[in-house]
Amino acid sequence: MAYVTGTALLAALVVGCSADTGTGSSAADSKPGEETVAAAAPGKYRTLPEPCRAVASSTLKDLLPGAAELTEEQQKKVYEGTAAVTYDTDRRVGCRWKSEDPSSSHSLSIDFERVVSYDPAVSDDDRAREVYTEKETSAGLSSPSATPENTKTAEDTKGTEKQTSPAASDDASDPASHALTSPVSEDANTDGTNTDGANNDDANTDDGADASDESLQPRILDDLGDSAFLDDLLTRAGSTAQHRTVSVVFRTSNVIVTVEYTEQPAVSTVVPDSRELQEKAQALARNLVEEFND
Template structure:
């Protein structure tokens, strides 16, 4: 009989405890603070980049474009060797979803030409930074490292508008003016010679200097360097870098003349490199 009286007492105690637990959780469950590091609360994810894959680098440049950039290919008579030249050499990478590249080197009777293309798909692992923003940072770093010259307006020709003689000038005045003009001309020549010396033996026209480019992806720049490959021959390297969304494309085009006194043409090489860049932009956008 005592066991029968004891069981209901235990049941009542358990019921009271359960009621207390239920009431406590109900009063605080809707206002519980999120756990530290819980990114699902009030932290919207940054937008992913437009591009999720990369094209095959060695197949990204058409044969016609390679013929233009690397004229030595057309001089190869053996078909197998020519096909190998068109194929290029893939750059060694460990993640082809993130970065791929390809290079070509072809000799001709006039010069040895090098071409390389590099595609980098930028992915931000910071939930608060988009892929595009991260790509912008990487591109900005490369543009700064290129040390592009400041854009400036064309200078007025030296002496312009200062050579008109005054009809009513007396002989002495004319002589004084002539002497002054001669001195000014001499000073101007000295200044020009000094500027030419400091600028280097082959000053590049303003429209061919390293610069930012417009109308090429989201942002782009071009660099042009002339280096002495030997004691006499000079190698020119033209680089075009552009960004389209979260992909950065780098083009490097170099030419080493066969003749010791040759100098690669800056405008021709820049035009070819920019033409390739526009074709690659169309490839990504298409």
């Protein structure tokens, strides 16, 4: 007759009881008092649009008036735009267009940045919100309640000291650059007057300059994407050239979009129309928001 030793019987009973508990190996793996941290939700957008095709031809014709005077082949080249150099098209892309006519030159750039959080406890949206806030602060608009009065820099509060003019370059409209300059320049302070007395009359008398209109000051935009702001900078380069760049930056989920629209008149005494540039830049930004929402 078959039989088992007492030791073997005891081992069999232990195995049977363990199998009946239903706890499995997970109980052994977990540590007392240890909490499981759930990974944050990924961002809404996993890819980015092709930037040089993101702007409709009709919009480009309106923003780049000089192109209308070119030959059909030249117009096609202008409207195709130039893609920004990027090393990861899933994370950042951009495009730039430029046209010239006898009275002025115009340039347009757009930049799409898809923000990804590498912290499992921080969502892509939250990280994108942090990046956007940094840009907003750099533009002097650190609070949703910011107004032209409280966006002045420390230099502005001194009143009698003239700011140093920033060096003018094509980088002002480079889509790869996200470090927006201060909305206050040596040409136009926050109350819309010109700090350079010699050129003050030109800025205030030029048709469409709107230098004293507070509604055109750099500001938070409440009706664009999840959050947005507008920056407006007039820059002089010596005594013969000046250009105005209007920047609209907005966030939609985990993507940050920057639109920069620049006009440089051929005549140094002409001040670019701030209102017109702002309206056109905002209209384009709204179109881009709709494209992301489709």
